[in-house]
Amino acid sequence: MPELPEVETIVRQLRPQLVGQTFRNPRLFHTDVLRGVRPARFVAALHNARVGSVTRRAKHIVIRIQDRDRVVIQPRMTGALLVYERRLSAEQRRYAVLQVTLPGRRYLVYRDVRRLGTISLLDAEAWTTYTDRIGPEPLSPKFTASCLETRMRRTRQAIKKALMDQRLLAGVGNIYANEALFRAQIDPSRPADGLSRPECRRLHRAVRSVLRAAVDAGGTTIRDYRTSTGDPGSFQHVLQVYGRGGEPCVRCGTRLTTTHSIDARSTTFCFRCQGPG
DNA sequence: ACGAGGTCCTGCGAGC
């Protein structure tokens, strides 16, 4: 679930709470979330590890420890990274995957109801390989309209699917792909390599503006997403298309259409405002 | 190279 704005929100909140702190007594309740590292090695690596930095890359939370390794958390649909000020209640413990004790009797907890999320432990070399396979950060100043155009031209896939392809562009998932395409007034099913230059410029502006607005709102909470304090985001209140199938378009009043024809993911759009180009 | 579909998991709401 968490897309770029949600992960960015979590990271901004966690950073001042974690940087410089030392992890103690890691407890791993479910080992099936680990990728490429065995439970015993992972737990040993976290114990007494000092946090150097907390950053975001695409939809990943990246915690650098011991000036060497990176704990890379990908929350996917239902993962959440929370700091608790006291011992966990039974309800809080229910979906806990990983718990780490922080100074001051606080606890860092990764919880994930569906456990589709993943955790890996990467050294510098493995991290470089990993991050090099992911596309550019859309909010980076280096990400220009021509950068987006070059990337989208690489595929004939539907533009909505291309936007969500992490190799082409980092951090955009279903919600923000829908919203950006509406803002840019582009039909989600159009082949990505068929967009004109002005359309690419509109899409570039739309992607960046919707992501920035969502970061400012603390992300979008449909069901599971919570910030590190356990609070919901607020961008769900200003979504223009996602989750609004059958409701009137905010621009023209036409009933919004929802389809599952693109990559079997729900796509909501206005067939009038986002007509075939 | 592409699309379709299955897989990892659990919860929830709709419908019967």
Next chain:
DNA sequence: TGCTCGCAGGACCTCG
């Protein structure tokens, strides 16, 4: 009430 079914914000894989 209680059951089954389909769906859910992601990403990876195989198959044809």
